[in-house]
Amino acid sequence: MRVLIGGGSGFVGRELTHLLRSKGHEVTVISRQPGPGKITWSDLKSKGLPPCEGAVNLSGENLMNPLRWWNESYKKDLFSSRIDTTKALSEAIAAAACPPHCWVLVSGVACYKPSLTAEYTEDSEWTPFDFLSKLVKEWEAAALLPQSVAKTTRQVIVRPGAVLGRDGGAMKQMLLPFWLGLGGTLGSGRQPFPWIHVSDLAGIIAHALEAPVDSAALPPPQVYNGVAPALNTNYEFTKELGRLMRRPTIFPVPAFAMNALIGSERAVILTEGQRVVPQRTLESGFQYQYPDLTSALKQILGS
Numbered sequence: 001m002r003v004l005i006g007g008g009s010g011f012v013g014r015e016l017t018h019l020l021r022s023k024g025h026e027v028t029v030i031s032r033q034p035g036p037g038k039i040t041w042s043d044l045k046s047k048g049l050p051p052c053e054g055a056v057n058l059s060g061e062n063l064m065n066p067l068r069w070w071n072e073s074y075k076k077d078l079f080s081s082r083i084d085t086t087k088a089l090s091e092a093i094a095a096a097a098c099p100p101h102c103w104v105l106v107s108g109v110a111c112y113k114p115s116l117t118a119e120y121t122e123d124s125e126w127t128p129f130d131f132l133s134k135l136v137k138e139w140e141a142a143a144l145l146p147q148s149v150a151k152t153t154r155q156v157i158v159r160p161g162a163v164l165g166r167d168g169g170a171m172k173q174m175l176l177p178f179w180l181g182l183g184g185t186l187g188s189g190r191q192p193f194p195w196i197h198v199s200d201l202a203g204i205i206a207h208a209l210e211a212p213v214d215s216a217a218l219p220p221p222q223v224y225n226g227v228a229p230a231l232n233t234n235y236e237f238t239k240e241l242g243r244l245m246r247r248p249t250i251f252p253v254p255a256f257a258m259n260a261l262i263g264s265e266r267a268v269i270l271t272e273g274q275r276v277v278p279q280r281t282l283e284s285g286f287q288y289q290y291p292d293l294t295s296a297l298k299q300i301l302g303s
């Protein structure tokens with residue numbers, strides 16, 4: 001299968017590219033920069049969709065970019081880097097003479113309202129309630145294909161929690177403070193911490209791309225929660241990471257400090273959380289490599 005991956009040069013994209021190539025698929029990345037194995041977003045606009053059987057979008061300005069202050073210009077970039085690229089891909093798919101069999105958008109679990117008790121499956125109703133949930137709403141809407149194309153192209157949305165891996169995402173920023181013994185719970189620590197190992201997220205995307213064509217009968221778009229089946233809190237995550245690193249985790253960071261440090265609209269990802277259940281992901285037959293925190297963290301720390 002030929003797969004086109006918007007943002008394929010990033011943390012999740014590199015893992016997905018590696019997995020797809022190991023399965024014998026061909027990958028072309030869409031990037032802002034030209035290079036071998038890549039096309040640019042301008043190429044996509046001017047020349048249209050290159051021949052492919054699968055398309056994925058993983059593009060987006062990093063939400064936890066430590067170099068960006070939380071202000072209007074950053075918020076605008078978070079929106080445009082996701083919505084403009086998703087729209088560019090869905091429009092190119094709609095205009096293609098031979099559209100791909102499957103189109104996967106990777107969005108996020110921020111659409112579900114943080115709660116200590118509510119559990120969310122892919123079928124849970126939600127309406128936007130804050131900055132990040134509005135972002136998810138517009139992002140997923142930008143991926144929708146017109147009815148005529150939706151008959152031949154299966155539309156999939158994967159909503160990941162915090163993606164854990166050695167080479168990017170939250171872990172990359174957490175390992176040093178934990179190593180120095182400065183790790184601690186965030187906020188109350190009781191909030192859910194939906195997470196997934198990067199290999200499993202890549203696996204879910206590949207599983208969606210490779211699904212038999214007859215699932216096109218399902219109503220579009222098909223949502224998969226990209227989280228591990230283990231439901232953990234921030235406290236459990238912090239303690240397990242500290243235990244495996246043999247480091248104390250005695251410095252809690254209160255929510256107000258996180259809000260002041262990175263802005264309350266994004267601190268919410270860390271200081272609050274959602275209990276997200278990967279119901280459809282499990283029902284689809286996907287087999288997790290790292291279904292629990294201990295196995296996921298051991299792999300990351302050992303690599």
Ligand code: NDP
Pocket residue numbers: 007008009010011012013030031032033057058059060061062063077080081082085106107108109160161162163164168169170
């Ligand atoms: P990365 O931060 O690694 O970024 C992915 C790619 O997006 C980059 O390689 C870059 O490609 C492109 N990009 C970055 N900034 C911009 C911009 N301003 N405009 C256009 N393109 C840009 O993302 P991840 O791999 O970590 O995540 C993939 C997707 O999954 C993202 O959309 C993210 O929001 C979502 N997600 C990630 C989570 C995580 O914990 N990592 C959690 C939940 C959702 P290039 O430089 O080649 O153009």
